[in-house]
Amino acid sequence: MGKSAEEITVVMGVIGADVHAIGNKILEYAFREAGFNVVNLGVMVSQIEFVEAALETAADAILVSSLYGHGEMDCQGLRELCIEMGLGEILLYVGGNLVIGKTSFPEVEAKFKKMGFNRVYPPGTLPETAIRDLLGDLANG
């Protein structure tokens, strides 16, 4: 059996110089309603802030949002930083408008998975999808 939502801590936030706050609030609300312990870092969050918050709170997953199209640059090296800081294979999810232009989603997904993200979500994904995936990933982990 995996953990229940009440036993799971997630760190979330909007990475880089991105100030889009609304989706972040909705995501926080949905995860709290589902029973998770949520550490919401808000907007304009640096990689090191994500990792330090996850380390101090012993988080089970880091949920990264990026809405302004610079996600690829902002997210590079996050997995390596986790490994360096002793978080190793902590679950990393990313979602939003991750790249500018007409790159197809399978390409985007492949790119971010190669960077070490466990789940990659296209625009318009509902919080329930990520919640279901997280419970499943932790049960199988």
Added chain:
Amino acid sequence: MANNVLLVDIGSTYTKVVAVDLDYPKILGTASAPTTAATNIREGLFEALKCLTEKTGTTSYAESYGSSSAAGGLKMVAIGLVPALTAKAGKMAALGAGAKVLKTFAYELAASEVDEIQQLEPDIILLCGGTDGGNKEVILRNAEHLAGLAGEFSVVVAGNKAAAKEAAEILEASGKQVRLCENVMPQYNCLNVEPAQAAIRNLFLEKIVQAKGLSEVQRFIGNPLLPTPRAVLQGAELLARGTAHQAGLGDLLVVDVGGATTDVYSMAEGAPASGVVLRGLQEPYAKRTVEGDLGLSHSARSTLEAVGRKKIAALTQLSEEEVEENLLLLEKEFSVSFSKEKEAVRNCLTYFAVKLATERHAGKIETIYTPCGPSFIQTGKDLTGIKTIIGTGGPLIYSSDPASLLAAARRSQEAALKPEGGSLYLDRSYIFAGMGLLSQKYPEEALALLKGELEWLG
């Protein structure tokens, strides 16, 4: 004479005493004498009391309260997990308790760091790490490391609630004096420093007072001794918040320039202005910082180095050699009598001690240019709205122009969020610590006296 109260501060160099008549209320007199830590602290205290009696004619007091920073003050090290989170929270808790924080450590301690702690010989170690529900391993590992320290050490454990008890047991099993209390950071970025500070105060009374040869003074005074900076902080908080029957002055800043350090206290929430994003640890309303490299005697040289010798020479219109000569005089002894040149160097260094210490204390604002336009990020406290700035400490008190030196606490071009304006006051009779002590039982009288004693500078 039933309503006379005696307030004693055993400082590192001077023992200061204040006699207060609670009926008016009014200050009957103040006196001081060199602290006699090398022989018996009681001698210096009795000398100061003799001077006080000569001034006031009073020998009987209904009550006495005391503080001490003698014999090195309350020396502490703080240990946490992440430097910007629980390690910083631990440091802020210790500073607010009135401690001199020798060093702050983060993550699992290295063997060399454990050796370093052994050599630093702190009076108290504050062990933190992990939010409640967060990381447990590191605080437990660090408890094991600290258990290996030789000698008598006192430890306050204020980390993850699920691991703190076990950490305390590991330390107790090795013969350490341990106090277990609530987490300094129960949730991410939320400070809870008061329980750790209460535990530090208790340990200070039970262990440290005796270890530092203050037991006799403690018995003479009859009430619990406080670390001096804690007494100053309580005085500042009283003045800002007011009491049940009197309004306080609201948000304020206190700058205490000393021989070895410059201490800054801010009493303000310091919340960001609208449209500004706050990053990093939320800081406490009553915040104290200590700058160990800024001071006018022991630290005069490092203050000069922080500013630059050429700049000091240019500003004082002295040659670099003359600056050096006067610096040597300042380092040797802080005395009240001065040559014109020494006064110029001292004033110049005091100005920069105030300027740099308040810059480091205040929050910072940074503009980030994003694809959506400029954004403003604040770290620390926004003190721009503070209307009251109070200076204290010898270099300010004995200056011929304290107003222009203290004005360095105001914001000029810096990114630091210092007060934009605000009135300047001087605590000329150095009664902040005394009124902090008095406020423990007589807040109304202490506040009235504080308000009456502060000298308006402009």
